[in-house]
Amino acid sequence: MDSFYPSVEKREDTSLNDKPVIVTIGPNEGRGVVTSCSYEARKYGVKSGMALQIARKLCPNAIYLPANFELYRETSERIMHILEQFTEQFEKVSIDEAYLDISNVIIDYKDAKKIALKIKKVIKSKEKITCSIGIAPNKIVAKIASGFNKPNGLTIVSPKDIKKFLEPLSVKKLPGIGKKTEVELKKLGIITIKDIADSSKVLLVEKFGKNGVWMWDAANGIDESPVEERGYRKSISTQRTLLEDIDEWNKIVNSFSPLIEEVLQRADEESYDFRTLGIMLTFDNFKKVTREKTLHLTKKSQSIIEEYVKQLLEEFRPEHRKIRRIGLKISNLMHKEKNRLLLDDYM
DNA sequence: TCTGGGGTCCTAGGACCC
């Protein structure tokens, strides 16, 4: 979807049309960030992830709205449902992205284009928002293509065009290559995707491990990963930036209570049991630490988990360091339904 | 001008077992 959150907001309130809309997240004005912004706002240099204080300077006249995730999730579910109608091989990637393998539904790229146009039309008429689509022989190229001509784009890369399409692009365009890897590649004189494709795979593997393998493959247009539904989730977590940095021990400990409640409730709603409990702390200098412990508990009530969180926190108590953000995570999840089915096999 | 919140995957060291 194109600038998904602001687009949904614009649909809900048509007076926002053509205006720069910035969707924000965070505990308050001073500590918030931009989570997504409309194309009008991007013209001013506003980007997602940017501190709200900076965005305010760049684009004081924008409409600033706190994120309404309920609304975005509902909209997302309806859109995903539309997409599922087009093919059996469907993979939801995030709240506003999905892969569709339509090779069984079409005979050529002309056909594929027709389907893409149909998808755009249906979403536009039912949900009043636009999307961008990439069509290609594999997921990586399709993804890059989908971002090629945003918003409301449609980019088709047929097998014979892959090399020509990829080669001039910056390495950063490959999903999986971020800031750090971009810098490391630059040290090797590698700037474009062609540079990766032309370099030695052995060297890339030496330097980047497993990452080097798919990097070279992707740069050469090779990606065999199937389009398939993601299985059970691996973790459930929540984080909160505090209204102000605190070093008072009791306050820190107590601030975990609502997070514990929330995570336990989500686990329950989705029928997950867990074995590993973890905490995350961000200090006032943005240094982060995580601590986790694999438990062998049958009962996991609020008060029991509170005790374990306290234990995980204990080592930081003498430090009196100011804390900015706290987080809680459960992992090593076991789906109760799946578990039951597995047990049934033995019965 | 100063930094959110929800995830996944990878790496590397250490404990432990045979």
Place this chain on the structure above:
DNA sequence: TCTGGGGTCCTAGGACCC
């Protein structure tokens, strides 16, 4: 007195994505 090789699980940190 000193020493292998293979495997699994746990833990912490970091890169990356949206």
